[in-house]
Amino acid sequence: MGKKVSESEVHSEIIVLPGDTNMFGDLYGGRLVEWMDNIGSITAFKHSRMKVVTGSIDNLFFLSPIKLGYIVHLHSFVTFTTRSTMEIEIDVSSENVTTGTTNVTTRAFFTYVALDENGHAVEIPQLIPENDAEKAKFNEGKLRSEHRLQLLNDIKNGLK
Ligand SMILES: CC(C)(COP(=O)(O)OP(=O)(O)OC[C@H]1O[C@@H](n2cnc3c(N)ncnc32)[C@H](O)[C@@H]1OP(=O)(O)O)[C@@H](O)C(=O)NCCC(=O)NCCS
Incomplete structure (x- = not known):
């Protein structure tokens, strides 16, 4: 059985506090990645309803x-699935509270792997893209997934 993008899509907002920033008053990149991984894992849980781990992060640019x-x-929303993985796009923007001005900050693709109780990769519901935008993202996700698998194999072979 498949699942739609809308069934696991998540929106969230958080305000940047002094403990989140460096001495220049800018948000730490690592803190933002933590927030991204947090929301991405919620999407992965909602899609798979299994234990998930973060496998990789692609194309992470701070703009x-x-x-x-x-x-x-x-x-955060699922763009593409394989037998046991979910590619999840996470878009981040910031809002100035006094002016209401918004800025696109980051977009990245997190891949989560679903595991059973013994830690083995397990089959998940496949994504059902419904509209043209979701179908386009699905096709792009397929290409990234193939590239990612190639990179993963290269890294594994290089470590042998
Ligand atoms: C991710 C992990 C479970 C994969 O284990 P594995 O034994 O290599 O799993 P498999 O070879 O059975 O691969 C399972 C699937 O995951 C994909 N995959 C494996 N490692 C991956 C990675 N690092 N990134 C993206 N996809 C990955 C495989 O291509 C395969 O896809 P498919 O079967 O859906 O087509 C394992 O490498 C791991 O536990 N890594 C650490 C995760 C972690 O600690 N994350 C940070 C904290 S959450």
């Missing part, structure tokens, strides 16, 4: 800094 006191918007 603009986020300041202390700004609101961070995170949007």
Whole structure:
């Protein structure tokens, strides 16, 4: 049985506090990645309803800094699935609370692997893209998945 993108899509917002920033008042990149992994794992749980682990993170670029006191918007949704993995796109933007101005900050693709109780990769519901935008993302995700698998094999072979 398959699942639709909308069944596991998550939106969340968080405000940047002093403990989240460096001495210049900018959000730590590592803290943002933690928030992204958190929302991405919620999407992965909702899609698979299994234990999941983060397998890889692709294309993580920080395009603009986020300041202390700004609101961070995170949007997470499944773009592509294989037998046991989910590629999840996470889009991040920031909002100045006084002006309401928003800036696109980051977009990245997190891949989660679903595991059974013995830690073995397990079959998950396959994604059902419904509209043209979801179908386009699905096709792009398939290409990234093939590239990712190639990279993973190269890394594994290089470590032997
Ligand atoms: C991810 C992990 C479970 C894969 O284990 P494995 O024994 O290599 O699993 P398999 O070879 O059976 O691969 C299972 C699937 O995951 C994919 N996969 C494996 N490692 C992956 C990785 N690092 N990134 C993306 N996909 C991965 C495989 O291509 C395969 O896909 P498919 O069967 O759906 O087509 C294992 O490498 C692991 O536990 N890594 C550490 C995860 C972790 O600690 N994350 C951070 C904290 S959550």
